[in-house]
Amino acid sequence: MSPEQTARDAADLALRLLPVAVHAAGARRDGESQGQYLERVRALAVDLWIESGPRGELTRRLTELMSSQVFVGVLTAVEIEPSTTRAMLTLDVVKDGETVEESIRSDRTDSPAGRTLWETARTLVGHRVAVYKHMESRADPNKKYRCAKHVVDLGPAGDAADEATAPAGPATPRSAPAAPTRSGPVPPAPARVTPAQAIRAASPRVVGPRRQGSLADARQEVLAVLERAGHTDAGYREAACAGIMDRASVSGDVVVNLDTLLHLARTTPPANSAAGRMINQRYGRHERMTA
Structure with a gap:
């Protein structure tokens, strides 16, 4: 890559990072000069670029999660x-x-x-x-x-x-134990676990995944959730769907972890993010055709 192209790429990156860094830095602090404020913004922008680069800790963690x-x-x-x-x-x-x-x-x-x-x-x-x-x-x-x-x-x-x-949703605090019934007392709430003393909690009643569906139905639901989540590019939705369906647990022709797949669809990163580009590279249409 020529020096001119590198400079153009850096300028384009700076334009995208600067608003984020300014927002993260907040207003000028009491006694902070304009030069000190700008240096603080620059340092944040550089940190954000490093985090989003191939050697960044965030990139490493996202790579682990994607695999x-x-x-x-x-x-x-x-x-x-x-x-x-x-x-x-x-x-x-x-x-x-x-x-x-x-x-x-x-x-x-x-x-x-x-x-x-x-x-x-x-x-x-x-x-x-x-x-x-x-x-x-x-x-x-x-x-x-x-x-x-x-x-x-x-x-x-x-x-x-x-x-x-029950509909899926955020966790709510566990309610206080109910009074004893004819079938016996309600098990106590789990004890606090600390590094120094690991305490085994009472086992709650076990339930399986909430929803199931065929492979075809699961794929359509994942695509629909991706679209509702704001992913407007159809090619990226297909790539993200392919990556999510790779994590399907199937018994016969039934997907038994549909809740998990839909959660992954709701939390899929934007196509223009570093993680989104990795998804496109790994699961994009061209990649699947040549695999």
């Missing part, structure tokens, strides 16, 4: 593994109509990403969650292990009948 698999279950316990400082998440997951216990570790909690996930997960014990599972290599590249990279709250676990009829 992750997503599974849904009820989070029953969060513990700290003393030997590694990683958070150990235990979930009850429905597989082939049966409830099984799954465990998955996070990144080390002495890292920002690992600590953030642990702090989020410990507040969601007793909730249905979607866990983004990434396969990472050990020292031996032929051996890999599962690592939880992100957790999404799908709401408190409840009765199967309630789950089947």
